[in-house]
Amino acid sequence: MAMAAAKGRVLPLLAVAAALAAALLYRAPFSKVSGRFPFPRYSNLRSLLSYEKAEENPFVFAEPGRGGEGRADQRDRRRGLPELPAPATGGGLRHAHLDEPGRAEWEGFSTGTRAAAAGGITTLVDMPLNSYPSTVSEETLKLKLDAAKDKLHVDVGFWGGLVPENALNPSALESLLNAGVLGLKSFMCPSGINDFPMTNSTHIEEGLVTLAKYKRPLLIHAERIPDVQNEDGIDGELDPKAYTTYLKSRPPAWEEAAIKDLQHAMKDTEIGGRSEGAHIHIVHLSDAKTSLGLLKDAKQNGARVSVETCPHYLAFSAEEVPDGDTRFKCAPPIRDSTNRDNLWEALLDGHIDMLSSDHSPSAPDLKLMEEGNFLRAWGGISSLQFVLPVTWSHGKKYGISLNQLASWWSERPAMLAGLKKKGAVLPGYRADIVVWKPEAQFHLDDSHPVYHKHRNISAYLGKQLSGKILSTFVGGNLVFAEDKHAKAACGAPILAK
Numbered sequence: 001m002a003m004a005a006a007k008g009r010v011l012p013l014l015a016v017a018a019a020l021a022a023a024l025l026y027r028a029p030f031s032k033v034s035g036r037f038p039f040p041r042y043s044n045l046r047s048l049l050s051y052e053k054a055e056e057n058p059f060v061f062a063e064p065g066r067g068g069e070g071r072a073d074q075r076d077r078r079r080g081l082p083e084l085p086a087p088a089t090g091g092g093l094r095h096a097h098l099d100e101p102g103r104a105e106w107e108g109f110s111t112g113t114r115a116a117a118a119g120g121i122t123t124l125v126d127m128p129l130n131s132y133p134s135t136v137s138e139e140t141l142k143l144k145l146d147a148a149k150d151k152l153h154v155d156v157g158f159w160g161g162l163v164p165e166n167a168l169n170p171s172a173l174e175s176l177l178n179a180g181v182l183g184l185k186s187f188m189c190p191s192g193i194n195d196f197p198m199t200n201s202t203h204i205e206e207g208l209v210t211l212a213k214y215k216r217p218l219l220i221h222a223e224r225i226p227d228v229q230n231e232d233g234i235d236g237e238l239d240p241k242a243y244t245t246y247l248k249s250r251p252p253a254w255e256e257a258a259i260k261d262l263q264h265a266m267k268d269t270e271i272g273g274r275s276e277g278a279h280i281h282i283v284h285l286s287d288a289k290t291s292l293g294l295l296k297d298a299k300q301n302g303a304r305v306s307v308e309t310c311p312h313y314l315a316f317s318a319e320e321v322p323d324g325d326t327r328f329k330c331a332p333p334i335r336d337s338t339n340r341d342n343l344w345e346a347l348l349d350g351h352i353d354m355l356s357s358d359h360s361p362s363a364p365d366l367k368l369m370e371e372g373n374f375l376r377a378w379g380g381i382s383s384l385q386f387v388l389p390v391t392w393s394h395g396k397k398y399g400i401s402l403n404q405l406a407s408w409w410s411e412r413p414a415m416l417a418g419l420k421k422k423g424a425v426l427p428g429y430r431a432d433i434v435v436w437k438p439e440a441q442f443h444l445d446d447s448h449p450v451y452h453k454h455r456n457i458s459a460y461l462g463k464q465l466s467g468k469i470l471s472t473f474v475g476g477n478l479v480f481a482e483d484k485h486a487k488a489a490c491g492a493p494i495l496a497k
């Protein structure tokens with residue numbers, strides 16, 4: 001698609017040209033991370049390029065002789081945006097449930113990637129569950145690729161599933177990894193989807209041995225039903241519409257129990273351990289107390305472990321979730337405001353390594369919005385299009401910088417997924433860029449375009465946010481600008497080699 005479409009009246013508004021992962025001015029604060037982050041490769045990266053700085057620093061994307069001049073065209077830059085030569089790079093990256101094939105009525109490759117493009121996201125990694133069948137074998141990955149054909153508006157990689165059926169079978173896992181999944185994902189509690197059963201610590205420890213050979217990560221949903229439930233646990237008398245009931249049904253003890261169970265597996269990833277070279281990544285941490293403390297200790301002891309949290313844990317608090325409003329139901333749950341502040345602190349201190357959307361929509365009827373039953377409704381937040389402005393809008397109160405945002409949303413997720421040509425603006429990298437106006441406010445009212453399949457199940461509707469996406473480039477192609485998508489779906493599937 002022609003770059004010429006990027007020019008015109010949008011571009012003088014350019015405030016920040018941010019490859020969300022990339023940077024020309026930034027040193028990632030790895031020194032502040034407790035323990036070692038498993039991939040210190042980008043420790044001298046420079047990040048966001050502000051419009052003002054773009055005047056001083058030519059916007060260099062390509063190596064000379066590789067599809068461009070290697071620097072911005074002067075005339076184009078005066079108009080606000082450099083002409084982007086083809087093999088450049090950067091990229092905001094999120095993991096999300098796109099639900100196709102099999103549950104396309106929940107989301108889909110076309111709707112999900114259009115929402116991503118509109119939200120300034122250039123790369124997604126699709127979760128292995130909520131689609132049917134789950135992505136647990138070479139054959140089921142092939143079904144994913146077939147379902148995604150000609151539907152991708154941004155680049156999409158795939159996590160595979162670690163489930164009891166393949167976990168103890170190294171050749172099955174190898175065939176899935178050889179087919180190109182970027183890593184594996186497993187659950188330590190029921191996943192909500194019958195065809196994606198949970199794993200125990202033996203499955204995880206064995207799976208890690210195979211993953212170590214491939215140097216690809218295992219993402220873990222770390223909640224486990226404790227052997228002994230606390231007396232505060234749910235009993236039949238409590239009102240299922242009350243958010244406090246849901247909170248009691250899924251206390252921090254679930255996250256703690258899972259992480260305690262993983263201690264042996266984490267130790268195995270240390271130098272000299274049985275699965276040295278493997279990497280455990282804890283998805284969507286909510287408990288900022290004991291669970292986070294256990295992870296800090298494991299990192300400090302040399303385990304190869306990282307952890308993410310999600311915008312919904314940073315934007316909302318239990319106190320403000322209205323009773324019966326199941327749009328806010330997710331697992332683990334959104335906890336109280338002190339916990340939220342502690343998550344921000346841990347993110348800023350480097351104890352939480354990165355962010356992820358965990359966009360997990362369903363068909364609206366499964367959210368039981370009329371009944372308002374928190375115990376029976378689908379658990380999952382629908383958010384993909386909004387995660388960048390949400391994090392920015394809320395993070396400003398905690399003093400975050402644009403460069404930190406780029407690190408949490410792009411550099412580190414790209415490292416986790418092993419995407420060597422994404423996550424930075426560097427010669428030879430894919431030209432993945434979002435152009436946005438961080439200070440521009442907008443209201444997510446009924447007239448605001450939403451590209452997810454089901455707008456009404458998102459807890460962010462009605463909120464005032466700041467950070468308007470002006471345009472999104474994927475691999476040098478302008479995929480979204482002036483509230484419109486490119487006609488062609490020019491995103492690419494990403495397979496590990």
Ligand SMILES: NC(=O)N[C@H]1NC(=O)NC1=O
Pocket residue numbers: 097129130191192193221329330331332358360379380381
């Ligand atoms: N199955 C599924 O998408 N589960 C997700 N939903 C959620 O709230 N947490 C999850 O892991």
